[in-house]
Amino acid sequence: MDQLTERNEQEKSVENKDKGTDWFFGNIRDAAQFLTGCWMFLMLTIFPLYFGNKYHEIGGYKFSFFSGTSTLILFPAAVLAVVVLLGKMMKRDCGEWRKEISLADIGVLLYMGASVISFVLSDFRTDAWEGVSGWNMGLRTQLLMGASYFLISRFFPWRNGEEKRGTGLAGKLILYGFFAGSGITFILGILNRFGVDPLGMYKGISSSYQILFLSTIGQATWYSSYVCTVFAIGLCIFFAAKSNKIRIASGLYCVLGFMTLVTQNSDSAFASLALLFTGLFVAACGSPDKMERFLETAILGAASFKAIGFLQWGFSDRALELGRLSVMFSRGWLSWLLLLFFSICLIVLLQFEEKKGKAAVEKEWGKWKKKLRLICIIGVLSAAVLALLLIIGNTAGIWEKWFGITFHNQYLLFDNKWGSDRGFTWKAAAGMFAEMTPLRKLFGAGPDCFKAYSYSIPEYADLLYQYWKPNILTNAHNEFLNLLICIGIVGLLAFLAMLGMGVWRFFKAWEKKSEGTESTWLSAFVLAGMLSILAYAGHNFFCYQQVCCTPFLFIVMGLAESAVRINERKHS
Structure with a gap:
């Protein structure tokens, strides 16, 4: 009897200890989730609207915001996440993390690993750590972006801590904040293209620079990078929503997105939009209902382009003169052709369904x-x-x-002038890469070290100075070519693997679960992960990593990965 009583007391002691441990690590997890949610809210809502001295050094102010919030919020969240992981390992329950490593996770780890190796082998350690002043995409930022992906994918605040589909109050605040922050940014961008400057951003700036800067992001190419990366979220909610209220609200957001895309005056955005719609079409091929949604989305885009064309005609005295491609889509015949083509396709599909x-x-x-x-x-x-x-x-x-x-x-x-002088820049970058040592070709000069490396070579320093004087060329204006110089063949392959694995992971998840998913948010986020990667890749073939854009790629990927994990748990 005494032995039985003693055994029962030991079991109760172990049970109480386990409850205490669960309570402790549960609170640590809640704290990590809270901090992750706070960081997401600040980045998605406040960051796009934040600026210091108008457009003067706006990239520096943006990076200060990103770096400050990441240091104060994201880094502590990462530390707490490590504690949670250690707790699982203590209970021999680390399989939740270890066994569920996905293709997207592997891609991000490969890219982070390649960046670290490039930094270690770099001759420009300070530059490789901090990056170029103005966007600072050195190793420090790369690691923070990687951490944000893993934190969001594991700690996004779903309802009741992941027990139900959909989002709770915290998740809804983040999403509504995103729509408010990005939507206001889009509205400001549209107004700026009609000479309306509600924030006085152009005061003290020459009128000739007005076409080069807009909204609260700054440089037109930065702005288009941001829009192309985040727009997929709203577009996918409109595409996947079952509620009419959600469709109307997200549809209005999409109208703003399309309008600002056709007026931002960067040709790169149209390459991005082409890849985005290619991905959306491939996703829509799953069923006739999805194809109807695709055609409705395309019609909405073409109609939004044409609406801008009418506004430019009606307010011709205020509308800024845009580039040829933007004008072709807004005031030209192309938007009429697209509108007619997609409308006919939708009518034919509906009649075919009615007939058969x-x-x-x-x-x-x-x-x-x-x-x-x-x-x-x-x-x-x-x-x-x-x-x-x-x-x-x-x-x-x-x-x-x-x-x-x-x-x-x-x-x-x-020629040298092709693509706003990208012809010259790409030729120079290709020449630099060809003359690199084998080790540098493999691992590069260091993260965001294009400027440091190129101006350390006398003949290229003189060549770039003579062509760009008095300006300094800081990158190759092609992210993939720039990565080839900065983190080498290994790093570029790792980055391409990250993008490719992400697209495949999210596409397969969309195909497998979209039909059975009850939540609009979950299915939309999964699809947004794929489309955001495609849109980012299309745009940044002509652009480069910077703090106004690239962190949002990792945020959207993390959100998509989180949604995939919830779906997998609900269907396992």
Whole structure:
């Protein structure tokens, strides 16, 4: 009897100890979740609107905000997350983290690892740690972005700590804050293009610079980078929503997004938009209902472009003169053609469903979806190859020699001035890479060390100075080429792997679970992860990493990964 009593007391003691341990680590987890949510709210809501001395050194002010909030909030959250992980390891329950490492997780880890190795081998340690002044994308920022991905993917505040689908009060505050912050930013960008400056951002700045800066982000290419990266969230909610109220609200947000995209005056945004809609079409091929949503989204985009065209016509005395591509989509014939084409497609699809019956169409759709996706992908790749051949042949004089044809279009002649002097910059960057040592080719000069490395070589320093004087070239204006110089072949492959693994992870999750997902938010976030990666890659083929854009890629990826994990748990 005494032995039995003693055993019972020992079991109760162990049980009480486990309860105490669970209580302690549960509170640590809640604290990490709270801090992660606070950081997300500040970045998604306040960061886009934050500025210091108007457009003067706005990149520095933005980085100070990012660095300050990350140091005060994100870093402590990461420390608490490590404590939670250690607690799981103590209970031999670390499998939740270790066994559930996803493709997206591996991609981020590969990229972070490559960045660390490049930093260790760099001859420019200070530059590699801090990055170029103005956006500071050195290793410090890379690690913070990686930490944000893992924290958001594990600690986003879902309702009742993940027990139910959807978002609780904290999650809704973050999402509503995102729509408020980005929506106001979009509105300011649109108003600026019609000479309306409610914040007085242009006071003291020459009118010739007005076309180069807008909203509260600053440089037009930075602004378009930001818009292209975050816009996918609102677009996917409009695409996936079942509630009419949510569709109307998200639809209005999408109208603002499309309007600011067609007026921001950066051609890179249209490459981004093309990839975004390619991804959305591939996702929509899953069912006729989704294809209807895709066509509705495309019609909304084309109508928004045309609405801007009418506003530019009605307020011609105030509207700024934009580039050729922007004008073509707003005031030109292209938006009319897109609007007509997608409207006809939607009418045909609806009539086909009415004639054959929705059930019969859905049954037959399975035979078509793979073919539609294949046609889309082949079409996009063929268009890209054709454009490349046109540029190469025109630049080399082949078409003139063979057919007596020369294209004087600014997009088809790859000279030094091509793409706002990207032609010269890309040639110089390619030359620098070719002359790197084998070790540098593999691991690069160090994160965000393009400037430090290029100006350390006398012949390239002189070449760049003569072309850009009195300005200093700080990057290759092509993220992939810039990464090749900064973190080498290994780093570039790791970054491409991160993007590719993320796209595949989120696409497969969307395909597998979207039909059974009850929550609009979850299905939308999963799809937004894929589309945001595609939009970012399309835009930054002509741009570069900076603090107004790249951190949001990791935020959206983290949000998408979190949604995938919730879906997997609910269906396991």
